[in-house]
Amino acid sequence: MGMSSINNVLPYVKNRDMKDALINCKEKHAKLGEKTHRALAQYDESRNPPHMMAKMMSDMKVKAQIMMTAEPKDKTIAGVMTDGCNMGIKSIYKYLNKYDCANNDSREIANNIISAEQELRTSLRQYL
Secondary structure, X not given: OHHHHHXXXXXXXXXXXXXXXXXXXXXXXXXXXXXXXXXXXXOOOOOOOOOHHXXXXXHHHHHHHHHOOOXXXXXXXXXXXXXXXXXXXXXXXXHHHHOOOOOHHHHHHHXXXXXXXXXXXXHXXXXX
């Protein structure tokens, strides 16, 4: 869902450095997604995409918040994306705590996703 949100906001971002930070995070998520798919295939697990309704609602919320401003501003986008980072971090920590016996590879992927989200969140602070 994070990559989808980034794709939704990129066309509206004016600041080049902010756009680069979002693109960089998107690329990290793509690599982590590939690593996740390989790990799932190794354990014969199928990929469960985000619940379609949750994804749709998230996309609508992002677009609505951007469109509610007279002119989409980087400040609004930074706020929306920071909220998304916080939700993602919280969600992954819940799973790490729930599945505390998960193997090291799975925990490493989860921690790498958290790190990517924290890095993006930190880089967006200056635009809030």
